[in-house]
Amino acid sequence: MSVLVGITGGLGINIVTANLPAIQGALGATPTEGAWLLAAYYATSISLSALLVKFRYQFGLRLFADLGLGLYxxxxxxxxxxNDLRSAVALRAAQGVAAAPMTSLAILYMTAAWPEARRATAVALGMGASQLGVPLARVISPDLLQIxxxxxxxxxxxxxxxxCFAGITLVRLPPIPRTMRFEWGDLASFALFAPGLGLLAVxxxxxxxxxxxxxPWIGVCLATAVVLLAAAILLELHRERPLLDIRWLSSGEMLRLLAGVVLFRLALSEQTTxxxxxxxxxxxxxxxMQTLFWIELCAMIVGFVWIGLTIKPERPLTPLAFALSLIIAxxxxxxxxxSLTRPAQMYLTQGLMAFAGAFFLPPVQMFGISRAMARSQAHFVSFVxxxxxxxxxxxxxxxxLLGTFVIVREKFHSNQLTQSLSLADPQVAARVRQLAGAYAHTLGDARLRSAEGLALLQQQATREAYVLAYNDAFALVAALALLTFVWIVGLRLRIWIWRRRQALAAEVAG
Structure with missing residues (x-):
């Protein structure tokens, strides 16, 4: 049930991302208009986690599961x-709400299937079930589009x-104590947090x-998001029982955890983008590219099983450093x-990326959960x-950011490649004649053939500029991963020194 629910929830947005050009064509939309399908989904799904946790603790798992899957x-x-763009965008926004409980359900079912002593393993495997939708969506999409x-x-x-709905009806989760209750202040906080995070995502x-x-509306969205989030934080700081414990979330430990999560996601965009x-x-x-995606899927499964069996919540930095070394390589x-590179040349590297991606979420999540539950369930809501x-x-x-970087670097490389192209250069002229030869049997006008040859040469220059731009992007990701690796190793060394000093102090005191 965990794997089934996780894959179902994971396919939702990833199957749209993997087939965005085909969906845009069916809706008669431009790439910019089609991107609203992604923006609408993330705008609604990004802020629901805290409310869902409280809902689960107040109304129970059965109602939580039934309503979540029913809405989905x-x-x-x-x-x-x-059959039109507006309705599709509205439904994507609604699905962002409907898909939000799916990851939680996958983790809850996995934890119910494992003994208490292996709770960390269960969380890792449950998280892995939800991540399988990323490569799986691209594996199955070509056949679905043909059907x-x-x-x-x-x-x-x-x-x-x-x-999934039939499964959760037959296989019920064990009940949990109902200990939390919604307050009117939660609605006020959520009314500020939700649009703030939504506008930021858009x-x-x-x-x-x-x-x-x-x-200009991008700046308006960002400015409004800052105002709304600042107002929500001020409101939460002055509440007796806040929805989110801002003081704890702004502590050094939690800020470092947030920075690690964001940096890892930035590095892993090398694969998806x-x-x-x-x-x-x-x-x-x-x-x-189906074989490439199959390799990514298998590598991800192996990675999640590996980290699930070896995870130690109290030591999250070691697997993170190992994953970063793989991402760097x-x-x-x-x-x-x-421009001659094909999927076969990326089997090894993308397999390593998928394997490394599995080592990121479970240790960080388990570390945060252990810190939150050591305080209270309210802190657990804040961490989620x-x-x-x-x-x-x-x-x-x-x-x-990676897509923006590629666009900027493509313009740079395109300018560098084309500024030296001149028909006065014998090599350029020979290449244009060679390319124009493809139209010898269809175009009798020599000037038209020459113009087509120039157009083809420009296309080749643009392609090579994109190749160089993506190489720059890959190098940037490697540099970012290297800096993150140094930071993680520094944190690990500082913790080791602190523990060593504590042990020496205990020996002296003894």
Whole structure:
């Protein structure tokens, strides 16, 4: 049940991300308009974690599971009736709400299947079940599109959701004590947090599509988000029983945890945005990269099983440092790609990236949960909100910033490549004649053939500029991962020195 629910929830947004061009074509939308499907989903899903935890503790797991999956089924079924962009964006926003409980359900079912002594393993495997949707969406998408075009994607989601609903009806989770209750102040705080985080998600997602400095509404969204979040924080600081413990969340330990989550998500965007975008620039589609995605899926499963069996919540830094070393190696190897690179040349590097990605979420989550539960369940709610916001915002930031970096570097390299191209150069003239030869049997006008040859040469220059830009992006990810690795090792060394001093002090005192 955990794997089934996790995959169902994970496929939701990832199956849209993997097939965005096909869905845009079916809806008659431009790439910028199609990006609103992603922005709407994240805008609604990013802020629901804290309320869902409280709902679970107040009304019980049975109602939590039934309402969560019931809403997911209704929203997914409504997608089959959607044939225009506005309704599709509205339904994506609704699905962001409906999909929010799915990860929690996957973890809860996994923890129910393992003994109490292996709780850390269960959390890691439950988290892994929810992450399998990332590569799996690209593995199954080509066949689904051939069967039912873009509605075929939603038919699979609906079928999985119905099977999940039948499963949770037959296999009930054990009850939990109902210890928390909603307060009116929670609604006021959520009314500020939700639109603030939602506007932030929209601005981050859409910035590279409408370009950051050319769309005034991006600045308005960011400024409004800052005001709303600041007002929510002030309100929470003056509440007797706040929804989020801002003082604890702003402690050094929690801020370091948040920074680690965001930095890791930025580094892992090399796989979801960098490698896939690079292959698409070279003209490859999902069906031509299926073997690559199968390797990523298998590597991710192995990684989650490995970390699940070896995880130590009290020592999260060791697996993080190991994962970062793999990311550094994979990104640096990818930074030497050429226009002749194909998926086969990335099997090793992307397998390493998928394997390393599995080592990131479980240790950080278990470390935070252990710190929160040592204080109170209210702190657990605060940590869940921090962790969820960090993961989602880090993922959005990674995709957006890496995509923006590629665009900027492509313009730079394109200028460098084309400024020296001149027909006065014998080599350039010979290449234009060679390319124009492809039109010898269709165009009788020599000037038109020459113009087509120049156009083809410009396309090749643009492709090479994109190759160089993606290499720069891969190198940037490697540098970012290296800096994060140094930071993590520094933290680990500082903790070791502190423990050593504590042990020496205890020996002296003894």
């Amino acid at each position: 089924i209704l929203v997914t079924a409504a997608h089959l009736l959607s 039912g075009q873009w509605h075929g994607l939603y038919l699979l989601e609906l079928g999985l959701a119905l099977v 601005a981050i997602t859409m910035g590279r599509y409408v370009w950051w400095f050319e769309a 960098g490698a896939v975008g690079f292959m698409q620039v070279l003209g490859l589609t999902n069906d031509q 994979a990104s640096w190897l990818d930074a030497h790609s050429t 909100m921090l962790f969820s916001a960090g993961v989602n915002l880090g993922s959005l930031l990674g995709s957006s």
